[in-house]
Amino acid sequence: MVAIGEASRLSGVSIETIRYYEREGIVSKAGRTSSGRRLFTDAEIAELRFIKRCRDLGFSVHDAVALKSIARKPNDACQSVEQLGRKHLTNIQEKIGELRQLESALTELVSNCEQGRKQCPMLHALMSQTDLEIGEAPFSKL
Amino acid sequence: MVAIGEASRLSGVSIETIRYYEREGIVSKAGRTSSGRRLFTDAEIAELRFIKRCRDLGFSVHDAVALKSIARKPNDACQSVEQLGRKHLTNIQEKIGELRQLESALTELVSNCEQGRKQCPMLHALMSQTDLEIGEAPFSKL
DNA sequence: CTTGCTCCTGTAGTCACTACAGGATGCATG
DNA sequence: CATGCATCCTGTAGTGACTACAGGAGCAAG
Structure with a gap:
């Protein structure tokens, strides 16, 4: 049983964020002295x-909570996890593609x-009437 | 002289966003009937x-406004633009690197x-005591 | 007893929008 | 001239995932 500062050190989650997670019901409520x-x-x-860990892998908090609840029921856990994981992987790959277009x-x-x-040729391009050869702004936030 | 709907169609910026840009002083205030x-x-x-255009290239609104004001003073415009552009390019490349790590x-x-x-081996990794071989969550928002 | 650290709640700010609610205006048709 | 529908207005609240205080209380060591 440790205080919030130590819990923060042990988990790598900042104190403010721990309190935020509790407030939002993302993790279960800790006991109190x-x-x-x-x-x-x-x-x-x-x-x-x-x-x-989930956040560091780029999962949304929503997905992180979903993974956490999957982890508690053993039936087909692996399948559900794989589904979420592959979907997220696709998002990451799309995002990489978008960024590579931006890069070029x-x-x-x-x-x-x-x-x-x-x-300045760049300013000229930004101000021109004709469209640039890029898509819309990236939506995904990753 | 066109109304906001037509301005939206011509610029590709949504009506709500145009009003938002005006409110925040991002673009100059339009006249009124x-x-x-x-x-x-x-x-x-x-x-x-x-x-x-700037937003579609991934520049922040802040940078977009900076580029707009650079565009108005001809002295050294190109140099300032290049500086902002290269900085942004570096950010994009860093982000691509982060995402590739996530991907793998x-x-x-x-x-x-x-x-x-x-x-499930993925759940196992997420729950283990030892650290995963990835860094912190991506900060940059691009 | 005092100093300094940790902790508490609650609120506001970040970024760049998006989504209404509730009301006014403008234009075309009957 | 009335009706209906499209377009416009303001103002406010919500999004995601935190971060940053302000203002105060508790605790442990010297």
């Missing part, structure tokens, strides 16, 4: 670490810039 | 399109999943 301070069991610290578009725009030029 | 409806000049539509970590985790398995 008589004076109202939170006390964390090993299981609760593991829960925090689990969420942190921006590389080209910047490559024509030179110190002392009177007309 | 006697009854209070906004009227947009060609220059104001070009301004909206400029911001949209997740690919490995998911690859061991099989339907009907009793112990």
Whole structure:
């Protein structure tokens, strides 16, 4: 049974974020001392670490909570996990694709810039009537 | 001189977003008819399109506004633009790197999943004491 | 007893929008 | 001229996932 500072150190989740997770019902509520301070069991610290791992893999909090609840029912757990994981993997790959397009578009725009030029080709492209060869702004937040 | 709906169509910026941009001082305030409806000049539509282009390239609104004001003063414009552009390009490349790490970590985790398995290896990794071989959650929002 | 650390609640800010609610105006048709 | 529908207005609240205080209380060591 440790206080919130130690729980934070052990789980890698910041104190403010732990309180936020509790408030939002993302993790279970920790017990309290008589004076109202939170006390964390090993299981609760593991829960925090689990969420942190999921977040570090880029899963949304929503998905992290889903994975946590899948982990508690043994039936078909692996299948559900794989489904969520593959969906997320697809999102990541799409995002990489989007960013690579941005990268190449921006590389080209910047490559024509030179110190002392009177007309900046990148500004010119940004101001032109014709469309650039890129899509809409990236939606996914990852 | 066109109304907001037409300005939206011409610039690709949604009506709600145009009003938001005006409210926040991101673009200059449009004139109004006697009854209070906004009227947009060609220059104001070009301004909206400029911001949209920047956003589509992944620049923050802050940077987009900076680029817009750089575009108005001809001295060293190209140099300032290049600087912002290269900085942003670096961010994009870092982000791609982060996502590739996520991709490979997740690919490995998911690859061991099989339907009907009793112990899910991905859940096991998420719950283990030892650290995963990935960094912190991605910060940059792009 | 005092100092300094940790902890508490509650609120506001971040970023860049999006989504209404509730009402006014403008235009075309009957 | 009345009706109906599209378009417009303001203002507010919600999104995701936190972060950053303000203002106060508790605890342990010297």
